Amino acid sequence: MMANMVNAINNALELSMKENEGVVLLGEDIGKDGGVFRVTEGLIDKFGEGRVIDTPLAESGIIGASIGMALSGMHPIPEVQFAGFMYLAFSQIINHAARYRTRSRSAFKVPMTIRTPVSGGVRTLEHHSESPEALYSHMGGLIVVEPSSPYDAKGLMIKASRMEDPVVFLEPTKLYRLFKQEIPEDAYEVPIGKANIVREGNELSIITYGTMVNVVKNVVEKKKVDAEIIDIRTINPLDETTIMNSVNKTGRAVIVHEAPLSFGVGAEISARLAEQDIFELKAPIIRVAAYNMPYPFPQYEKFYVPNENKISNAIDKIMSA
Amino acid sequence: MSLIKDVFEGKIQFMQVMDEKGDIDEELFPKDLTDDKLAEMLKLMLLTRNADAKAVSLQRQGRAATYAPTLGEEAVNIGSAAAMRSGDIFVPAFRQHGVYFARGLPLHLFYMYWMGFEEGNMIPPEVHGYPMSVPVGTQMPHSVGIAFAQKYKKTGKAVIAYIGDGGTSEGDFYEAINFAGVWKVPLVVIIQNNQWAISMPRSKQTAAQTLAQKGMAAGINGIQVDGNDAISVYKATADALKNADKGPTIIEAVTYRLGMHTTSDDPTKYRQDSEVSEWQSKDPILRLRSYLMKKGVWSEKIENDTVDEQKKLIDKEVEIAEAFKADPKTMFQNVYSFIPDELNDELKDAEAHNFWQG
Numbered sequence: 001m002m003a004n005m006v007n008a009i010n011n012a013l014e015l016s017m018k019e020n021e022g023v024v025l026l027g028e029d030i031g032k033d034g035g036v037f038r039v040t041e042g043l044i045d046k047f048g049e050g051r052v053i054d055t056p057l058a059e060s061g062i063i064g065a066s067i068g069m070a071l072s073g074m075h076p077i078p079e080v081q082f083a084g085f086m087y088l089a090f091s092q093i094i095n096h097a098a099r100y101r102t103r104s105r106s107a108f109k110v111p112m113t114i115r116t117p118v119s120g121g122v123r124t125l126e127h128h129s130e131s132p133e134a135l136y137s138h139m140g141g142l143i144v145v146e147p148s149s150p151y152d153a154k155g156l157m158i159k160a161s162r163m164e165d166p167v168v169f170l171e172p173t174k175l176y177r178l179f180k181q182e183i184p185e186d187a188y189e190v191p192i193g194k195a196n197i198v199r200e201g202n203e204l205s206i207i208t209y210g211t212m213v214n215v216v217k218n219v220v221e222k223k224k225v226d227a228e229i230i231d232i233r234t235i236n237p238l239d240e241t242t243i244m245n246s247v248n249k250t251g252r253a254v255i256v257h258e259a260p261l262s263f264g265v266g267a268e269i270s271a272r273l274a275e276q277d278i279f280e281l282k283a284p285i286i287r288v289a290a291y292n293m294p295y296p297f298p299q300y301e302k303f304y305v306p307n308e309n310k311i312s313n314a315i316d317k318i319m320s321a
Numbered sequence: 322m323s324l325i326k327d328v329f330e331g332k333i334q335f336m337q338v339m340d341e342k343g344d345i346d347e348e349l350f351p352k353d354l355t356d357d358k359l360a361e362m363l364k365l366m367l368l369t370r371n372a373d374a375k376a377v378s379l380q381r382q383g384r385a386a387t388y389a390p391t392l393g394e395e396a397v398n399i400g401s402a403a404a405m406r407s408g409d410i411f412v413p414a415f416r417q418h419g420v421y422f423a424r425g426l427p428l429h430l431f432y433m434y435w436m437g438f439e440e441g442n443m444i445p446p447e448v449h450g451y452p453m454s455v456p457v458g459t460q461m462p463h464s465v466g467i468a469f470a471q472k473y474k475k476t477g478k479a480v481i482a483y484i485g486d487g488g489t490s491e492g493d494f495y496e497a498i499n500f501a502g503v504w505k506v507p508l509v510v511i512i513q514n515n516q517w518a519i520s521m522p523r524s525k526q527t528a529a530q531t532l533a534q535k536g537m538a539a540g541i542n543g544i545q546v547d548g549n550d551a552i553s554v555y556k557a558t559a560d561a562l563k564n565a566d567k568g569p570t571i572i573e574a575v576t577y578r579l580g581m582h583t584t585s586d587d588p589t590k591y592r593q594d595s596e597v598s599e600w601q602s603k604d605p606i607l608r609l610r611s612y613l614m615k616k617g618v619w620s621e622k623i624e625n626d627t628v629d630e631q632k633k634l635i636d637k638e639v640e641i642a643e644a645f646k647a648d649p650k651t652m653f654q655n656v657y658s659f660i661p662d663e664l665n666d667e668l669k670d671a672e673a674h675n676f677w678q679g
Contacts, residue, residue: 033520298437
């Protein structure tokens with residue numbers, strides 16, 4: 001089937017609900033309205049109000065109730081309307097979803113998949129464009145994934161809904177309808193914790209994910225540089241092996257993400273490369289990211305989100321070092 | 322031994338001063354509401370509606386980002402703003418555009434906000450209002466703190482906080498009213514109940530019969546008013562403000578969102594046209610206009626002249642807003658009270674390598 005990311009996730013949710021009766025969807029406006037991005041469109045007609053639940057407007061309540069369902073053997077897939085609103089549920093996610101297993105030495109578990117749209121570039125209001133993946137990865141206990149294609153979105157969602165761990169499933173709004181792709185009709189899994197080599201190359205490794213994958217691909221194509229592009233897909237746990245193998249081969253690493261630079265995913269990858277691979281490096285690692293500040297209003301996002309020019313500049317710099 | 326006795330009893334009253342035909346209840350009518358003041362309120366309601374229509378059209382033309390219209394809810398905004406005393410402070414949610422206008426916000430700032438400039442939030446101090454809060458309900462604890470500060474500093478001012486029907490489901494709402502009750506701060510909470518939280522009808526938002534009664538658990542008095550009657554909203558707000566030094570009040574203003582949640586929303590997906598048209602007949606502007614016409618202080622000519630003048634003003638203000646140019650340096654200059662080295666380096670790097678382009 002031809003699918004954009006919205007279709008792909010919708011399809012994955014439908015298949016997961018058919019496969020496991022314990023899967024329920026809950027969130028604001030996900031039923032009749034089909035979600036503000038239409039990701040859950042039509043599912044209320046197929047599964048009814050008992051399994052596609054329009055909730056009152058309360059993010060902490062949505063996540064907290066989902067944790068209760070998960071503790072009781074269900075697999076809830078809550079939607080938080082925008083990542084910027086998920087901070088209202090931060091305590092439930094960090095204090096409970098992430099800790100239940102370890103604090104009970106696996107006597108209790110929280111199998112749930114928290115869906116939320118992330119990242120910018122689509123001229124939205126405040127709090128609608130954040131890239132918070134580092135926050136959820138930092139504390140431990142949460143799987144964090146972020147697909148960049150319809151194929152990966154479906155496969156990662158199927159995989160997440162079969163797991164016994166809490167998964168934070170980040171969906172870049174800019175990619176929801178950016179392109180379509182042929183994907184299998186049936187359920188299939190994309191492994192969690194495994195990066196995808198989007199393009200093979202020998203001179204340079206570019207490690208990226210989410211909204212930046214396509215931007216990096218465009219730059220590499222235009223510059224005709226022999227770059228290997230790695231889409232990490234899972235932020236936590238990170239696929240170190242694929243990254244190290246690539247950088248061992250190329251000797252150069254550029255890390256690109258839309259989230260702010262400091263204390264971010266790029267810093268983590270960069271640290272691991274420095275710790276394990278520093279003698280293989282032909283040039284200092286470069287991170288390309290947004291500035292260290294809150295996400296700006298729409299008129300300023302063109303200055304804020306890393307663009308082709310900024311990535312291109314980093315490639316020139318590392319190749320001439 | 323056993324003992325069962327009533328330990329709490331409460332009730333919530335509904336108030337309507339002016340009905341849908343524009344007839345008023347003389348006894349309830351606030352004596353300080355002069356014809357001139359009411360005409361001024363009608364003008365502000367018209368300004369709110371015209372400025373709103375312009376914002377929707379700008380968004381449709383790609384000249385503004387997302388916009389949250391206030392069509393049909395003008396009486397809550399203007400009725401409450403008209404009751405504020407000059408120094409009183411308001412803390413909005415994100416559908417109180419009329420309150421800003423009534424407090425004298427230059428319209429171009431309103432347009433700049435929705436066009437996507439942080440500079441739209443540079444609200445002049447004389448407006449006595451704060452920027453909008455987009456994460457639902459999160460402004461409520463701030464309003465308690467602001468009210469606390471008025472009491473602490475003995476300013477004699479009160480705070481008026483706004484929240485929607487959906488917002489009253491958020492934890493922040495309950496925490497805020499609980500604090501307000503304990504601290505007895507000078508706060509008036511106006512619940513702008515427009516019946517719909519995007520696609521969620523009021524009936525599914527809470528099993529409570531009214532939203533005003535939520536205050537009871539926090540020990541706060543509440544009243545429900547006809548939110549499409551500017552006079553009811555005015556009276557309830559004025560009464561609450563008079564008593565603000567004794568503690569907080571909750572006013573649930575029952576109104577209706579005639580338009581979409583935001584310009585990204587399509588309400589035909591989840592509600593019936595018949596419901597919308599029923600509420601169109603209860604339009605807050607219709608009834609105040611008809612009351613003032615009956616009193617002979619408003620006419621078609623006055624209205625046409627007013628609207629002409631307002632549209633000219635709106636066009637002029639939109640022009641100012643659109644002439645504004647985003648300067649990326651301001652992003653770096655306003656994160657902290659100073660510019661840390663790392664931000665300075667990023668700024669220099671961006672300028673040196675021309676990152677702002679392409």
